[in-house]
Amino acid sequence: MMTRSSLRHLPIATRLRVSALVLVLVVLPVAGSILAWNFREAVNSAFEQRLESLLNVVLASVRYDPETDTLVSNRQLGDARFEQVFSGWYWQVRSEGSYAITSRSLWDQRLPVTKTRGMDVRTIAGPRDESLRLVERDVTLPNLDARLHITVAADLSEVHTEVARFWGLLVASLVILGLLLVGLTALQIRWGLEPLRRLERSLDAVKQGRLSALDTDLPAELARLSKAINTVLKRDQTLIERGRSAAGNLAHAMKTPVSVLMTTTEQLPEPQRSDMQVELQRLDEAVRHHLARASAAGPVTLGAEQDVDKVLVPVITGIEQLSRRRGLAFSHDVKPGIRAWIEPQDLQELAGNLLENATQWARTRFWMQVRFNTNGLEFSIDDDGPGMSEQQRSQALERGGRLDQTRPGSGLGLAIVRELVDLYGGELALSESPLGGLKVTVTLPNDGQ
Helix, strand or coil: CCCHHHHHCCCHHHHHHHHHHHHHHHHHHHHHHHHHHHHHHHHHHHHHHHHHHHHHHHHHHEEEECCCCEEEECCCCCCHHHHCCCCCEEEEEEECCCCEEECHHHCCCCCCCCCCCCCEEEEEECCCCCEEEEEEEEEECCCCCCEEEEEEEEECHHHHHHHHHHHHHHHHHHHHHHHHHHHHHHHHHHHHHHHHHHHHHHHHHHHCCCCCCCCCCCCHHHHHHHHHHHHHHHHHHHHHHHHHHHHHHHHHHHHHHHHHHHHHHCCCCHHHHHHHHHHHHHHHHHHHHHHHHHHCCCCCCCCCCEEHHHHCHHHHHHHHHHHHHCCCEEEEEECCCCEECCCHHHHHHHHHHHHHHHHHHCCCEEEEEEEEECCEEEEEEEECCCCCCHHHHHHHHCCCCCCCCCCCCCCHHHHHHHHHHHHCCCEEEEEECCCCCEEEEEEECCCCC
């Protein structure tokens, strides 16, 4: 059963289709019922008018013969059913006295009589229990003091058959009309929502980097929306590029003064030199940390997918050179064709920090594997170093924790990795490596959102 929340998130096309279907299912039966009722009333009215006409014919054919003191009638009413016994079509003339004549179809049966001053119409059961529509009235003939009661009745099966036939045709017509309406409504919805689908395709193209702006060749309402979004996208891209450029410029601007200060401290006496170097080191690491955070782009929402193996080429090349200088064996498994929605600089920063940490702790070898699974993009880096206990791994994953608790430094690499993982909504896990040391696993969702 659908909840209110799920109903609120129904696609527009589904909403329109459902509303059109409900409209068809409600309106057509109501309209059909009204038409059927009007048709039934019209048929009944026409049938009664026909009976009234026959009653007038009967009245015109009846006369009183004073010589024989009897009622005389021309029995030919133009309908042979009045001559067929129990055909369902009957007429009868009775008086308050003993005068009475009937159609041959009544045979020895008589129709019930009700005293009435005007025309009366009602439904009765016939000689064979069939349903009869009866029309009757009282009249007075010349030369006859007694009032005559004239009755004409006919079987309603003819009316019922006609109404049933109309119902069948009406239902078939309404079903065909309903199917046509649903089909035409579906085509109308498809045509009406086509600009929205074009806008969606345009947005996908912008996300994948195939377009730099949304298509504005749309209906007036959507064209204005597309232009407004393009303006926002352009402004945001400018701000992002300006901020990252400023962060890079600041990094270069801070590097030289810090290096000069570090060199200057070499001329200071030992106690002052050590204190000054410690503070400068803290300053340098703090600046690097916050600049790395400022330059991290976070999840890519408007850009192209990246080839992971190509993006990691400079990182892998640099780590291979570093590992050779330290006498370490470095191997990697980065299969071609893996693509991810991630900023190249963020990907290089993440992999570089994890690999640099592995070079500090590996005894003889370390390796990196990059693969794509159901959870997203997964990095795993193993080394054969001393590893960490479960308690140490838990502490390292806490905010402010470090992978290298026993060595100098501030744990900047892990902090940058954690910042990037949080930005992308990923997971960072530490475990025991099959090589005997530490295994660092980073999983980043890769849904392009």
